[in-house]
Amino acid sequence: MIARGFHIERGGRAGAAWALAAAVALAAAPAYASSATLGLLAQVFAYIALASLWNLLAGFSGLVSVGQQAYVGLGGYCLFALTMFAGVPPLLAIPLAGVVGAALSIPVAALLFRLRGAYFAIGSWVMAEVFRLLASQISALGGGSGASLPIRVVAAVAASRQAREFAIYWASLALALLVIGLIVWLLRSRWGLALRAIHFDEAAASANGVDVRRVKFVVYGLAAFGTSMAGALIFLQKLRISPDAAFSVNDWTAYVIFMTVIGGVGRIEGPVVGAIVFFALRLTLSDLGSLYLLMLGVVAIAAMLKAPKGLWGAFAEKTGFEFAPLGQRVVYDNQTGKPAAAAGGQGDKP
Amino acid sequence: MPPLLQIGGLSKRFGAVVVADAISLDVPAGQALGIIGPNGAGKTTLFAMIAGAVAPDAGRVVFDGADITALPPERRCRLGVARSFQIPRPFGGLSVFENLMVAAEFGRAEKSANPARDCVDILDQCGLADLANRRAGALTLLQRKRLELARALASKPKLLLLDEVAGGLTEDECVALVALVKSIHATGVAIVWIEHIVHALLSAVERLVALHAGSIIADGIPRDVIADARVAEIYMGIPADA
Structure with a gap:
């Protein structure tokens, strides 16, 4: 048998270029956008981070959690405690809140992982x-x-009101980019290969050497890290915290699931699209009062019936375009004009 | 040298049904062993207990000198026990190549210097090279069976458990698959093969075990086992006094 020459292709350059362009345009937003727009965008970024992390858990790892508000609230309370009692600068308290969330997720996961599916x-x-x-x-x-949040803590973010708005805007953008970058990196690493294998057949993954429990543990910890940071940031935006607001299943889980489902579960782009659609609906419909919530429900049901893979899922299947393809393609060298077989799995399209 | 696989007094019952009744069996390194038996004899459960998917009620499994009875499937895989499922279980949304990469990255005792290279070579060996980028869920039955074998090989096993890999194939496909199994055995991998297609099995194994109602009723060279009166009666349905 003659060993074939080959190389591995991953693709995604075009997507990365688009994403970079969008990131630069958004980073420059304080130069051209109004204060209200910046505030709204900061909220969108926080929700993109939350939805992307929920998607990592439920869409990629089969861990359907309806309790991620635990980490949003924990992050928020960490921000308040660290800044008020320990004098930590507010922006530094955000990553610290993430670390606390990740640490606390270890005993929580040890308890929760005894449960499966709906019980989990x-x-x-x-x-x-x-x-x-x-x-x-x-x-x-x-x-x-x-x-x-006491005035002295708020003032510690930046001296002027405008500088504060800019700082919080950039922190929110940075968090969304960090979370998405972390997820793309994870899913394209060997851990991501294991996660995708588990997603399709847990028993077969285990029979082929994948420590399913350990992989899920790591993913849950990462999600807790990111969600706690998002929580800290959200309550830095709000400047006020209470248990009901911080641990709201409605605000931090129901809306997040809505975004992920209409955007596309199990796709990196899904939660981003979903968060944008959600805020667009909210802007146009919020004057309608409680009718607005009914409309959200109608949209969710329509999306599930007409586009069960979400808006991005439907788009990606039509066009074959993905920002960050996850798969690896084998390309054989020295083959006489023969293309290397047809398209492969999720994220494998040319 | 001690046998590669030693099974001692392995028992399992599901409710009132005894699927393994104190089964003891040794498999030396490099042997090709066939297992036959009627449906419900406990063949697949025996595999599941060796691979770690099902915990036995009693008895122990020793592999390569170490007691692995309490180890989870992934640890056994890394020690060198690979299993192909009766109904192929590919990672449907991953490409054929990526299916192998999972086993090459996670299923080995020692990290490979170049897992991608190993996987490409195994694809070649198993006749799947042209399908490397095909989504595994889109494969035909024969291709899926080949993929089960290829994925099992990617973990560099010392022992390969094959559960009815020839079932459901046409005669030509079956011949091709037997040739592949033989080529794998020729590299020194021990094989335990459950199969109903007896002529396929007999062309590849050097020893045959007949299982019935959770017990071994015959064990020896294939010709003798097939000729055994109890095997003929229970498995082939030929009355003993005929």
Whole structure:
């Protein structure tokens, strides 16, 4: 047998170029966008981070959590505690909150991973409720009624109001880019190969040497890290925290699931598209009061019936375009004009 | 040298059904062993207990000198036990090449210097080279069976458990697959092969075990086992006094 010459192709250059262009344009936004627009975009970025992380858990790893608000709230409370009691600069408190979230996710995962499927989902929610009740016991942070971020802490972000808005805007953009970058890197690494294998057949993955539990553990920890940072950032935007707002299943899980599902579960681009659609709907429909929530429900149902793989999923299947293809293609050298077989798996299109 | 695989007193029951009744079996390194038996004899469960997917009620599994009875499937795979499933279980959304990469990256005791190179060579060996970038879920049955074999090989096993790889294939496909199994065995990999297509099995194995109701009823060179009166009665349906 003669060994064939070959090389591996990954693709995604065009997508990376587009993403870079978008990142540069957004980073320059303070130069041309209004203060209100910047505030809105910062919220969108935080939601893109949350939805991308939920997608990593549910869409790529089969960990359908409805309790990620545990880490949003934890991150928010870490921000308040670290800045108010330890004098940590607010922007530095964001990554620290991430570290605390990741550390706490280890014992939480040890408990939750005893549960599977729907039981895991319910268990994660219960855990978030426990977090909420614990937060309401912290009298130094206002107990059940919550607390506002003191002026001296707010001033520590930056001296002028405009500089603060810019700083928080850039921090939000950086977080969304960091989270998406981290997820792309993870999914394209050998861990990502294991995750995708687990996604299609857990027993076969295990029979082929993949330590399923360990892979899920790592993913859960990473998601806790990112979600806690997003939580810290969100409550730096809001400047006020209370247990009900911080651990809201509606704001931090239901909306996030909505975004991911209409955008496309199990695709990197899905949550980004979903978050943009969600905010577009909110801007156009929020005057309608409670009718707005009904409309969101109608959109979700229509999306599930008409585009079960989400808006991006439908688009990607039509056009074959993906920003960050996950697959590896084998290309044989010295073959006489023969293309290397047809398109492969998810993220494998030419 | 001790046998590669030693099974001692392995028992398993599902409710009232005994699928393994104190099975003991040794497989020397490099041997090709066939297992036959009627449906429900406990063949696949025996494999599942060797590979770690099912925990036995009693007994132990020793592989390469180490007791692996309590180890999860992924650890056994890394020690050198590879399994092909009766119904192929490819990672449907991954390419054929990536299916092999999973086993090459995670299923080996020692990290390969160039796992991609190994996988390309195995694809060549298994006749899948032109399908490297095909989505595994889009393969035909024969291709899926070849992929099961190729993926198992990518973990560099010392022992290969084949569960009915010839079933459902046409005669020509079957011949091609037997040739592939033989070529794998020729590289020194021990093979334990469950198969209902007896002529395919007999062309590749040097020893045959017959299983019935969770017990070994015959064990020896294939010709003798096939000629055994109990095997003829239970498995072939020929009355003993005929």
